[in-house]
Amino acid sequence: MKYRLINLLVIIILSLTVLSSCNDSYNEISFFAMDTPMNIRIYGGFDNLPGSAEKIITDLEKKISVTDTESEIYNLNNNKSLSVSDETLYLINTAIKYCDFTSGSMDITVYPLVEKWGFTTKDYIIPEQEEISSLLDSVDYKNIIISGNSIKLENNAEIDLGCIAKGYAADIVSDYLKNEGITSAILDLGGNIQTVGTKPGGEKWKIGIKSKEGNGIIGSVSVADSAVVTSGNYERYFEKNGKRYCHIINPDTGYPADSGLSSVTVISESGTYCDCLSTAFFVMGKDKAIEYYKKYNDFEMVLISDSNVIMITPGLESVFEKTDNNCILEIIGN
């Protein structure tokens, strides 16, 4: 009898252990930065880590905001010449490298056009062709002249690091967390997703991809230690006479990008890389994006066309799960 009671007790204890071990503790912080909600969840580590992660991002924002009158970028844009901090210099140099890499499809000097179309104030207009043409002279990343820490902007150029800032922020925060010994964390910086390691149990993170209208999920990718970044025409746009004009401006034409794609999602280790490529591929379109994929083969992507076709690269075949049965799925880049 005594031994049966002991056995019973052991079973109860084991069962309770199974139940209690299934919740992994984490620290989480939600805040606004770079004009968007951000959320960082960290498994393990000290309680101060989320706050430190937030500070990394808000400190960066203070340097590169286009609207904060104290920021280096604001002052550079207004004075056309400034000696900037090492971090701002590094970010501008990195951005220029990607402008070059994408042959100008991503261009950090496109801000005057974004303003002219009304995407910064929501007073949307369709500018006259003459207005667009006159602003296009300023739109060229080669107008940025760098000498040491001194930056000079020629031809009335203005810089906006919006197409790289969140990706870069995600990279520096994830590096910081890894240096602090964190092996499991997920960052959501205004929809730029960055994962550190896997989920606590070793499972990959499941990241949803928005539908072409941005109001549902068409599928998901399972990732670890990766960034997942989307550029889409549903993020900021206006419609006039049945046509949609989105906030991603084609630097060559001065008009909102219209490449036949509703969204581009890029998956790779680096948030900076994903952020830049997703913008550039949205401008370039499917065929050029596939050319880059075949040439460099260091990222994967999900393209959604205007006609609701989902296109994924071969590296995602085993980790992509389609959830919208109204969409056709194609493999591209073979």
Add this chain to the structure above:
Amino acid sequence: MIKTRYWILLIVLIFALSVLLFFIFNNKKQETVEIVQDGTVIYTIDLDNIQNEYDLIIKYGESDFNKVHVCRGDIYISDSSCNGRDCVNRGHISAGGFPIVCAPNKLIIRYTDNRFDGIAG
């Protein structure tokens, strides 16, 4: 001999019940939302257990506010002091499941339980 069988049966039943309870509590679809302002969760609401609909007036600063309507299975911002009113136009949280955001008033309404660990875009 009969008593031993009863004991074995009891032990197996307790273990099976534990495992069953584990799957029930971890897979139960939760319709719980949290309202977050300035990074702090100010309300956690189980939408499944709403008996009577009601409104929450959430103030921000001296004069700004969001009016949040809570009903069984759903929640949305019905009025706001912000200029753009994107948060009002966003509609019900049940439409797509994405957070409802009022950036000027630093307010987020989101599900606490999701099918996905994150949503890109």
